[in-house]
Structure formats: C-alpha cells, structure tokens
Amino acid sequence: MKVQKKDIRALSKQELQDFFVAQGEKSFRGTQVYEWLWSKAAHNFADMTNLSKTTRRMLEDNFVINHVRVDKMQRSKDGTIKNAVKLHDGLTVESVLIPTYSRTTACVSSQVGCSLDCKFCATARLKRMRNLNPDEIYDQVVAIDQESRLYNNIPLSNIVFMGMGEPLMNYKNVLKAIDKITSSEGLGMSPRRITVSTSGVPKMIKKLADDEVKFNLALSLHSAIDEVRSRIMPFNTTFPLADVKEALLYWHQKTKKRVTYEYIIWKDINDKKEDIDALVKFCKLIPCKVNIIEYNPIDDGMFQQADERVTNAYQNALERNHITVTVRKSRGKDIDAACGQLANKSS
Template identity: 75%
Template sequence: METKKKDVRALTKDQLRDFFVSQGDKAFRGNQVYEWLWQKSAYSFEDMTNVSLETRQMLEDNFVINHIKVDQMQRSSDGTIKNAVRLHDDLIVESVLIPTATRTTACVSSQVGCSLDCRFCATSRLKRMRNLNPDEIYDQVVAIDNESRLYHNRPLSNIVFMGMGEPLMNYNNVLKAIDKITSPEGLGMSPKRIVVSTSGVPKMIKKMADDNVKFKLAVSLHSAIDEIRTSIMPFNATFPLSDLRESLQYWYAATKNRITYEYVVWDGINDKRKDAEALVEFCKFAPSKVNLIEYNPIDDGEFQQADSKAIDMYVSVLEANNITVTVRRSRGKDIDAACGQLANKS
C-alpha cells in the first residue's frame, strides 16, 4: 500500500535540513531545496538542476509539491486578468491581476468560499469549504507576477487580500504566506505593498497589532450604522461596530498606520446624508482614508449601485471633515472579476 507523500512545502528550512541529515546526506541540501521551492518557485523536483539525480529521486519518493494550476484565464478589455485556479484537491479559487498606469496589483484569495455571510457578495454564497495553505496563496502571487511580466512587461507591484474568503479567518496561513512573499529567501516583496482587507473580526485585528505586522489594513465597512450594517453583513450582529471601532483604536495605537475603509454606496440602503455623517463620526478616532467602490451587481437585483449624486454627497461630506476619499472605478467587470463578483461561475 502506498503511503501518502508529505507536502514538501509544509516543511521549514530546518526540517528540510534535518531530513537530509536523516538520509545520510549533508544539511546544506535542505537550503538548496528550500531556495528552489520559495525563491525560484520550482514546480517539480526535476527543475532542481543543482541537486543530483539521485537526490531528486529521493525527494520524489518522499514528497510532493502540491502546485496550483491556472485552469482558466480570462482577459478583460481593460487589461484585467482573472484566473480560475485549481488546487491539488480539485477545488477552485479565483485571483485577479489589476493593472493601472502606475502599478500592477494581485488580488488573491485566502479561503475556498467564505466564512462570512455578506449578502451583496457572490463569494459568500459558496459555503466555506476550507482554508488555503500558505503555498496555495503564494502560488497565486507567483502566477500573477508571471502574467504581469508577460502581458504588461512589468513585475507585480502590490498585493491585496480581497479575493475569496475572509483573510483573518485563516490568519496563521495568511501570515505564513506573507512571510514567504516578503522574505529575502522568498519573493522579497515589501510588506508595505500588501493590504489585508477584512470585514472586521475585532479579536483578530487586535492580534495583528500584537503580532506587529508590517502590512497595511483595510476594513470593508459599508455602513457605520449598526442596524444597516447587520442587514447587509449579518455577522455584524456578533461583532458590532463598537467592538470593531475599539479594535481599530487598538490597532492604530500600536501601529500608527492610517486605516483604509472600503465602502460601497447602494441605492436605498446607505445613500442618505445621515449615512455619510455616521461614517465621518466612525472615522474620527484615527487618520483614515475612505475608498468609495463602484458596486458590481451579482444578478438578483436587490443591491444596486447608488446614483452619482449620492457618491458626490459622500465625497463632499468626507472632504468637509478632512477625511481622504477616493472613488474607485471597477475594473474587469466584463469578466466578472470586479469586487464582490468572484464566485466561480466556471
């Protein structure tokens, strides 16, 4: 009976070194293999050309590299690319490359499906099937970096955890992935170019502050009035705005980093002046920036983008209170790659 091979990327560098010593080989082989896996993103043991054939065979006999496959790639008229990514167990997640004049951003997934139940988001209709492993998150970034170089002639510059799933509900694996992405022994990207976007899990926001993370935080807020927020994001009943705000105060005290709020304005839901004023009130405790995001309907018509007058009203109320605000136009809409649309129609 065949024993199940271990995923080689689940091992630390020290564990790899120990493995080689246990096989009567030299510890430095572990360093070589680690470099192939994380710096050179090798997909197979065959690629490891500075390791002897015999050693590669031994790796093949003991381990597997559970590499993702880009199952389907769609390119939008605006240059956005969406990948349907097949995992080793045949589950699928989606990730997106968003190019602009000044940057190329990878939008990556952290869960298959989602733990939360936001009513306006297509991903929330897929029950959470499992968390992604660190290497599966890392692989999405490598795939998008390769596409960015191929189609846009430049490397990836930024990463946002705004794909499928709630990153803070897969906290340990997300942190391990970011460690591999930012480490000089991995992809060497700056953590300041990484944004982790959360719907707001107060306990985990405090943990991030305690863990002294170096990446940036964004919060999907969408309403600063509890009953409205609960009606569109039902988990808000468990983590109300007072708890969220307290955790963000804690985050700001520890990091001194400006907080970004992601905010969609919907017709008839949060498009009144009182909504904008509640948002100003909520933002006051720390320097913040509000991204007003264009909404992308997910088919049944309950949620519709507010008209431009409502957006203008938000902008003027926020600016009058010295809060930085940007209006983010959606990209990749023609391939269902925009915010809130990732649901594996494939």
C-alpha cells in the same frame, strides 16, 4: 505498503536540512531545495537541476509539491486578468491581476468560499469549504507576477487580500504566506505594498496589532450604522461596530498606521444624509482614508448602485472634514473579476 508522501512546502528550511542529514547527506541540500521551492517556485523535483538524479528521486519518493495551476485565464478589455486556480484537491479559487498606469495589483483569495454572509458578495453564496494553505496563497501571487511580466512587461507591485474568503478567519496561513512573499528567500516584496482586507473580526484585528505586522489593514465597512450594516452584513450582529471601533483604536495605538475603509453606496440602503454623517463620525476615530467602490451587480438586482449625486455628497462631506477619499471605478466587470463578483463561475 505505499508510503504517504508529505507536502514538502509544509516543512521549514531547518526541517528540510534535518531531513537531508538524516539521509546521510549535507544539510546545505535542504537550503538548495528550499530555494527551489520558494525563490524559484519550482513545480516539480525534476527542475532542481543542481541536485543529483538520485537526490531528486529520493525527494520524489518522500514528498509532493502540491502546486496550483491556472485552469482558466480570462482577460478583460481593460487589461484585468482573472485566473481560475485549480488546487491539488480539485477545488477552485479565483485571483485577479489589476494593471493601472502606476501599479500592478494582485487580488488573492484566502479561503475556498467564505466564512461570512455579506448579502452583496457573490463569494458569500459559496459555503466555506476550506482554508487555503500558505503555499496555495503564495502560488496565486507567483502566477499573477508571471502574467504581469508577460502581458505588461512589469513585475507585480502590490498585493491585496480582497479575493475569496475572510483573511482573518485563516489567520495563521495568511500570515505564513505573507512571510514567504516578503522574505528575501521568497519573493522579497515589501510588506508596505500588501493590504489585508477584513470584514471586521475584532479579536483578530487586535492580534494583528499584537503580532506587529508591517502590512496595511483595510476594513470592508459599507455602513457606520449598526442596523444598516447588520442588514447587509449579518455577521455584524456578532461583531458590532462598537467592538470593531475598539479593535481599530487598539490597532492604531500599537502600530501607528492608518486604516483604509472600503465603502460601497447603494440606493435605498446607505444613501441618506444620516449614513454620510455616521461615516464621517466613524472616520474621526483614527487616521484613515476611504475608498468608495463602484458596486458590481451579482445578478439578483437586490442591490443597486446609488446615484452619482450621492457619491459626490459623500465625497464632499469627507473632504470638508479633512478625510482622504478616493472614488474607485471597478475593473474587470466584463469577466466577473471586479470586487464582490468572484464566485467560481468558470468552474
């Protein structure tokens, strides 16, 4: 009977050590394999050259490394790179490298498809097929870091969980991936350079605070008026702004960290003075900053970017109230790599 091979990266370092001891080997072999899997991101057992051929064959007989592969890479004229990442089961997610003069940022996915139903997001049109495993999230980061070194001659500096999926709906695996990314036995990145962006799942925002996470939190807000937000983000009827506010207060009380609000301004949707006033009021809840994001169309024309005068009005109102605001121009639009455009068009 054929032995069902285990996914070796689902094992902890201790479990790997225990496996080797059970085979009559020294436990440090498990440590060596763990280093190959995470620090060195080995794709196969043959690469583990400080192990004997017999040991590598034993690993081959018992385990698999379900490594992702970049199926298609597109480069934008502004230097942005989009990867169509093929998973071991044939499904595809997308991740993006965004280089600027001061940093290189990886935008990574956490789900195949998405659990939520934001009307303005291409990913929401895909049904959620499954959560990504920690190693699949980790592999996206490794691939982007390698591309950054190759094309920009600098390592990856920042990570945002703003790709496909709602990270807090894959809570356990996202946190395990971040643990590996920030570990000295993994990529050794600072958690201060990682931002997890959520559409607003109050219970899980509170859990982040309880778990004393060290990374940054961003909220995809887009309206501080329940009626408007529910129209563009229907799940808001389940997680209304009152609940989100309560969770954000809890987050700040526990972590003392500010939150970033991601905000797109659309014509005839959230472009009135009452929308601006509501956002200013919302921002006074806890220390925060606002990223006003350029809208990236997803073909059907239902949403249109508001006039630049409205953006200026938002910016002026926020600044008058001493709220930090940045207006972010999208990058990678020509290859559908910009915010809200990830939808596996390449698959």
